[in-house]
Amino acid sequence: xxxxxxxxxxxxxxxxxxxxxxxxxxxxxxxxxxxxxxxxxxxxxxxxxxxxxxxxxxxxxxxxxxxxxxxxxxxxxxxxxx
Amino acid sequence: xxxxxxxxxxxxxxxxxxxxxxxxxxxxxxxxxxxxxxxxxxxxxxxxxxxxxxxxxxxxxxxxxxxxxxxxxxxxxxxxxxxxxxxxxxxxxxxxxxxxxxxxxxxxxxxxxxxxxxxxxxxxxxxxxxxxxxxxxxxxxxxxxxxxxxxxxxxxxxxxxxxxxxxxxxxxxxxxxxxxxxxxxxxxxxxxxxxxxxxxxxxxxxxxxxxxxxxxxxxxxxxxxxxxxxxxxxxxxxxxxxxxxxxxxxxxxxxxxxxxxxxxxxxxxxxxxxxxxxxxxxxxxxxxxxxxxxxxxxxxxxxxxxxxxxxxxxxxxxxxxxxxxxxxxxxxxxxxxxxxxxxxxxxxxxxxxxxxxxxxxxxxxxxxxxxxxxxxxxxxxxxxxxxxxxxx
Numbered sequence: 001x002x003x004x005x006x007x008x009x010x011x012x013x014x015x016x017x018x019x020x021x022x023x024x025x026x027x028x029x030x031x032x033x034x035x036x037x038x039x040x041x042x043x044x045x046x047x048x049x050x051x052x053x054x055x056x057x058x059x060x061x062x063x064x065x066x067x068x069x070x071x072x073x074x075x076x077x078x079x080x081x082x
Numbered sequence: 083x084x085x086x087x088x089x090x091x092x093x094x095x096x097x098x099x100x101x102x103x104x105x106x107x108x109x110x111x112x113x114x115x116x117x118x119x120x121x122x123x124x125x126x127x128x129x130x131x132x133x134x135x136x137x138x139x140x141x142x143x144x145x146x147x148x149x150x151x152x153x154x155x156x157x158x159x160x161x162x163x164x165x166x167x168x169x170x171x172x173x174x175x176x177x178x179x180x181x182x183x184x185x186x187x188x189x190x191x192x193x194x195x196x197x198x199x200x201x202x203x204x205x206x207x208x209x210x211x212x213x214x215x216x217x218x219x220x221x222x223x224x225x226x227x228x229x230x231x232x233x234x235x236x237x238x239x240x241x242x243x244x245x246x247x248x249x250x251x252x253x254x255x256x257x258x259x260x261x262x263x264x265x266x267x268x269x270x271x272x273x274x275x276x277x278x279x280x281x282x283x284x285x286x287x288x289x290x291x292x293x294x295x296x297x298x299x300x301x302x303x304x305x306x307x308x309x310x311x312x313x314x315x316x317x318x319x320x321x322x323x324x325x326x327x328x329x330x331x332x333x334x335x336x337x338x339x340x341x342x343x344x345x346x347x348x349x350x351x352x353x354x355x356x357x358x359x360x361x362x363x364x365x366x367x368x369x370x371x372x373x374x375x376x377x378x379x380x381x382x383x384x385x386x387x388x389x390x391x392x393x394x395x396x397x398x399x400x401x402x403x404x405x406x407x408x409x410x411x412x413x414x415x416x417x418x419x420x421x422x423x424x425x426x427x428x429x430x431x432x433x434x435x436x437x438x439x440x441x442x443x444x445x446x447x448x449x450x451x452x453x454x455x456x457x458x459x460x461x462x463x464x465x466x467x468x469x470x471x472x473x474x
Contacts, residue, residue, distance in 0.1 A: 022372055025234050025269070028299055029343075032313060052271050059297040060314035 007065050007077060010038040016045045016073050023049040024056060027078060031062065034080045039065065045073040053078065085112040085395060088171060088180040089154075090161055090334075092118035092146035095366030095380030096186030097455040102388040104153040105457070112181065112395060114154045117173065121146045121158040124209070125450055127377065130241055130413075132212035133219065134248060139209035149455040161187075164338040166359040182361050182391050185340075185347060187332035189237050189367035189375050195328045196232055198303035203325040206245060207237070218322060219252070224261025225321030228310055231268055232300040233328030235344075237367055237375040239275055240422065242266075242326055243283055244413040249324075250290045251415035264291070265318055267298035267310065267325075278429045279412070279422060286414055286435070300325060329375065331368060346370035351426070352403040354387040361394065363387050373426075374408050381454055382407040411443035419443050 013030050015023035023044035030040045042053065050067055053076045057064040065077035087107075089100045100116045107114070123146045131137035147156055159175035164183070171178045191207055193200040206212040229246040236242075246266050253259040266273060266287060272280035273287065273294060287294060299313040303323065310318045310325070330336070331345025340347050340359070348357040349369035356362040365387055366380030373379050382404070389402035406426030412435075413419045419439035424430040433439075453459040 024271070028269070028313065032301075048277070055271055056297050056314075 007039055007079075009041045009077065010034065011040045013040065013042045015042050015049075022046065023076070024052045027053050027076070028056065031060075031078065031080055036080050036082060039077060039079045041075050041077045043070070043073050043075055049076055050074060084110060085181040086179065087112050087114045087182045087184070087391065087395070088178060089114065089116045089184040089186060090164075090171065091186030091188060091332075091368075092116055092121060092123055092156075093186060093188050093366065093380070094377035094454060095188075095368075095384065096184065097123055097146060097149050098381060098384045098457055099184050099186065099365055099388055100154045101149075101151050101455065102384055102457045103391070104151045106388060106392055107395075115157055115178065116146065116150065116154055117157045117159055117161055117171065117178065118146055119158070119160045121156055123149055123455065125447070126207070127238060127241075128447060129206045129209065129212040130244055130248070131447075132209065133206040133215045133245065134252060135216050135220075139213060142209065144451065149451070151456075161334045162337070164334060164340060166338075166340070166356075166362055169361060180361070182395055183363070184387070184391065185335065185356070185362065185364045185368050186366055186380070187335055187368045189235070189329040190332060191327045192233075192330040193327035195330075196300055196302060198305050199232060199300070199325065199327060202303040202305040202308075203232075203323045203327070205324060205326055206241070207326060215324065219249075222258070222262075222322055224258050226263045226265065226319055227322045227324065228265045228267060228318055228320040229324045230266055230295075230298065230300070230326070232325040234269055234275070235346075235375050236326050236329050238410075239374050239376070240279075240410060240412040243274060243287075245324065246292060247286065247290070247415035248413055250292060259291075263293065265293045265295060265320075267295045267300065267312070267318065269297070269299040271296050276422075276424070276429055279432055282420070282432050283412070283414070290415075329367075335368065342370050344370075351406070352386070353390050353401055354383055354404055355390065355394075363391050373406055374410075376408065376410060377454070378408045378410045381459070382409070384457070411439055411446070413440065413443065 013026045015026040027042045054064045057078045063079040063081045068075040089096045103114045125142045128142040159173035163172040204215040274280040301313040331341045335341045336345040347364045349364040367375040386402040386404040409423045411419045414435040418435040420432040420435040422430040
């Protein structure tokens with residue numbers, strides 16, 4: 001699977017319908033389980049995720065790849081780098 | 083043949099639902115059985131006050147029987163498995179068949195999920211934990227206190243904020259505040275899950291000199307070095323640690339394969355029906371709903387749940403909707419509190435803390451035993467207007 005930026009996604013977490021701070025915590029949970037180098041995507045329709053997940057990636061030193069608008073939701077992508 | 087409704091769990095949600103059911107069912111329409119492991123009802127919000135020596139655990143527990151309508155039968159038994167296909171609950175006292183089931187099994191602490199947490203931390207989410215914390219606070223003479231949340235979801239989201247603000251007030255009263263650093267750690271980008279509350283409370287905390295660490299997801303605790311380490315790479319030293327452990331759904335839910343991640347049951351946010359299992363309803367902390375795990379949520383869910391359950395029992399198609407309403411107080415220390423009143427579509431807008439809300443909370447804590455479990459407290463019945471607002 002690839003996004004518009006052609007990044008290979010290793011894990012996709014569908015957090016649609018999960019409200020604040022649901023998608024953020026789903027991303028954190030997935031990143032804990034991921035291996036270094038893996039790319040995690042969270043699908044979210046909760047607007048705060050677009051602000052909170054990049055801020056969390058910045059604070060935790062992980063690589064924020066991008067936010068990709070899809071059919072009625074966002075795909076928010078982070079790479080585990082440490 | 084008389085039908086049978088089984089309510090699994092004797093906490094706020096289970097007790098209230100059982101009482102409302104026997105009031106609303108027609109005579110002889112169905113029997114209501116409540117199953118609980120020890121048949122004791124615990125008023126958990128009181129534990130906060132136990133930590134400060136203001137309440138005794140013995141006053142926070144009563145037999146479920148004393149709170150239940152006499153028409154509700156109690157089975158004191160440990161539920162081991164729920165079979166939603168056969169509609170049977172296996173217990174250590176035999177199998178119990180049901181026509182309709184209400185799962186009210188609550189949320190449970192899982193400190194083992196974080197290395198070092200169980201040995202290192204105090205908390206006030208059980209009677210024993212709150213008493214031990216009270217003893218630790220009596221011995222405390224200053225140092226680094228770290229307070230916070232070690233995982234979401236956790237029940238009674240205001241409680242850690244209430245604790246840290248009350249702790250600040252207590253240490254000031256004892257003349258120990260200038261010898262103490264207080265740190266508050268939150269896994270979220272703010273101090274409270276809901277932003278409108280966070281922006282009100284964070285400045286109060288800052289004004290009291292409480293240091294806030296956001297995006298602090300507790301990864302491990304080192305009891306020897308007395309340090310808490312976050313997933314984000316931050317390390318905070320402590321002399322006294324008060325972290326709310328991660329929560330999980332009930333063992334019987336997990337063992338029966340009914341829970342999603344964390345052991346929460348997928349539940350329709352309006353009807354309170356289990357989404358994957360007919361003849362099953364879920365109330366309170368056991369749901370996977372993105373709302374507070376609190377007695378207040380269970381309280382306000384009960385009316386819609388009971389109406390839907392009775393309609394289901396009668397094979398009627400009408401649908402009653404829970405609008406997400408929750409109402410609770412938030413202590414801000416020094417005898418003041420504020421009020422959180424919200425639903426799915428309207429976030430809380432807490433007013434300035436004042437003494438009136440503090441006394442209302444204190445009164446509520448006293449009157450709880452005669453009001454909430456019996457369904458006597460006004461407010462749990464949604465108006466027609468609220469039903470309409472709830473939408474789909």
